[in-house]
Amino acid sequence: MSLRPTVDFLLHDWLGVESLRERERFADHSRETFDAVLDTCERIAREKYAPFNRLVDTQEPHFDGEKVILPQATHDAQKAYAESGMLSAAQDYEIGGMQLPYTVEAAANAFFAMASVSIGSGMLTTGNANLLMAHGTDTQKRVFALNEFGGRWSGTMCLSEPQAGSSLSDVATRALPDGDDFMDDPLGPRFRLKGNKMWISAGEHELTENIIHLVLAKIPGPDGKLPPGVKGISLFIVPKKLVNTEAELTGERNDVALAGLNHKCGWRGTTNTLLNFGEGKFPVRGAAGAVGYLVGNPGEGLRCMFHMMNEARIGVGMAATMLGMAGYHASLAYAKDRPQGRPVGPEGKDPSRPQSRIIEHADVKRMLLAQKSYCEGALALELYCARLVDEQHTGAADAANEARLLLEVLTPIAKSWPSEWCLEANSLGHSASTAAMATRATFRSSSTGATTA
Numbered sequence: 001m002s003l004r005p006t007v008d009f010l011l012h013d014w015l016g017v018e019s020l021r022e023r024e025r026f027a028d029h030s031r032e033t034f035d036a037v038l039d040t041c042e043r044i045a046r047e048k049y050a051p052f053n054r055l056v057d058t059q060e061p062h063f064d065g066e067k068v069i070l071p072q073a074t075h076d077a078q079k080a081y082a083e084s085g086m087l088s089a090a091q092d093y094e095i096g097g098m099q100l101p102y103t104v105e106a107a108a109n110a111f112f113a114m115a116s117v118s119i120g121s122g123m124l125t126t127g128n129a130n131l132l133m134a135h136g137t138d139t140q141k142r143v144f145a146l147n148e149f150g151g152r153w154s155g156t157m158c159l160s161e162p163q164a165g166s167s168l169s170d171v172a173t174r175a176l177p178d179g180d181d182f183m184d185d186p187l188g189p190r191f192r193l194k195g196n197k198m199w200i201s202a203g204e205h206e207l208t209e210n211i212i213h214l215v216l217a218k219i220p221g222p223d224g225k226l227p228p229g230v231k232g233i234s235l236f237i238v239p240k241k242l243v244n245t246e247a248e249l250t251g252e253r254n255d256v257a258l259a260g261l262n263h264k265c266g267w268r269g270t271t272n273t274l275l276n277f278g279e280g281k282f283p284v285r286g287a288a289g290a291v292g293y294l295v296g297n298p299g300e301g302l303r304c305m306f307h308m309m310n311e312a313r314i315g316v317g318m319a320a321t322m323l324g325m326a327g328y329h330a331s332l333a334y335a336k337d338r339p340q341g342r343p344v345g346p347e348g349k350d351p352s353r354p355q356s357r358i359i360e361h362a363d364v365k366r367m368l369l370a371q372k373s374y375c376e377g378a379l380a381l382e383l384y385c386a387r388l389v390d391e392q393h394t395g396a397a398d399a400a401n402e403a404r405l406l407l408e409v410l411t412p413i414a415k416s417w418p419s420e421w422c423l424e425a426n427s428l429g430h431s432a433s434t435a436a437m438a439t440r441a442t443f444r445s446s447s448t449g450a451t452t453a
């Protein structure tokens, strides 16, 4: 069974994505170009992601004291993804993009999430670069964002700290001006950062030449104290390896050190890290402190970061959706194949009849239909939100504003609803596939007088 007919139905019959071609930005596109993108992503997901989903779960990332080691399959998958052009799919032609509607981009990314959400594609890198395109200076866009879109460098988002998870107003990472000429750096006002960032996805690896961290930190006031609340938070670009304005590595390692890899129950193909910024493990120009370049104005860091977090929320919702969808497809295949038991007719069960496939039992059918409804409904919600993003960016003023308001309501739901209900779908899938075993266990228990089922 293939996901493609569902995606095609949602994109074309329901969302009418081809009507976007009437807009100047998408005028060069056609059903054929949209299909070609989906075909390519479906093929890469099938060849480079799906066969290694189990492997990346069993070969967890590990640190050899110098480098983080990931399976070769992860390197190959991410290289294929970057070479497909998907990291910059929605960007302008002038910077190497395809000017693809976000709706089609999101649909194409669904194939990777279904094949192996664990390997991941480029959600954080694209989100990081998109944020810089919205809030960075021209030099920051050229040096950092363009090299992320090209797949040469990857990106992270560094918000959380050991004491600041949900409560970002408690961020304690400090950023101090770096020297008297700190305002004159062509990469942006230059600061030195000190602090710890916890739970940072893709915070350390060797998949790309450099890692561009976007870090929330506070600039102390004249009294040396950090400003309270979220309004005191600023945003900084902190590259793992320092670069010049021509985007060449200078050969200096920035003072960002891996304190440890977090062990995860799932999604183990992507590292999750505790990073120490500015502890002095890699002093820069003789001093401790990670070099960071201010993005936007001081105190506006969280507002800028939300640009990335909203995309990340739709991406996380899509990932949860496709985890459920993968479970539904596996359950369906199993239920069509597994013979067990017999239907109850007017005369009861006829043991002389051949066994039926479990999909024919009403309760299994009920669970499969619930899985299908949750997962296909969630995919519809994600793609509807993606269509609203296109409306917000390219629609007429009134429609764009309405889409923006609707997204404010729907984006948190697009993240949280599939995270809850597609997990429930997988629980149902588990119930359906273990029903036969459970039935046998019940029989054994009751025959010995035990009451467990």
Ligand SMILES: Cc1cc2nc3c(=O)[nH]c(=O)nc-3n(C[C@H](O)[C@H](O)[C@H](O)COP(=O)(O)OP(=O)(O)OC[C@H]3O[C@@H](n4cnc5c(N)ncnc54)[C@H](O)[C@@H]3O)c2cc1C
Pocket (backbone or CB within 6 Å): 156, 157, 158, 159, 160, 164, 165, 166, 167, 198, 199, 200, 201, 202, 267, 272
């Ligand atoms: C797999 C994974 C990847 C991650 N990747 C990143 C990343 O790349 N970058 C990054 O910055 N962070 C990342 N995070 C961190 C994530 O954003 C935090 O886990 C999140 O902000 C919650 O913080 P916490 O885990 O410290 O939970 P806490 O804030 O301690 O919350 C614990 C519980 O208390 C509840 N709670 C907290 N405050 C309140 C309140 N005021 N009212 C009601 N309930 C409340 C929460 O809902 C939660 O159920 C990642 C986390 C995970 C699990």
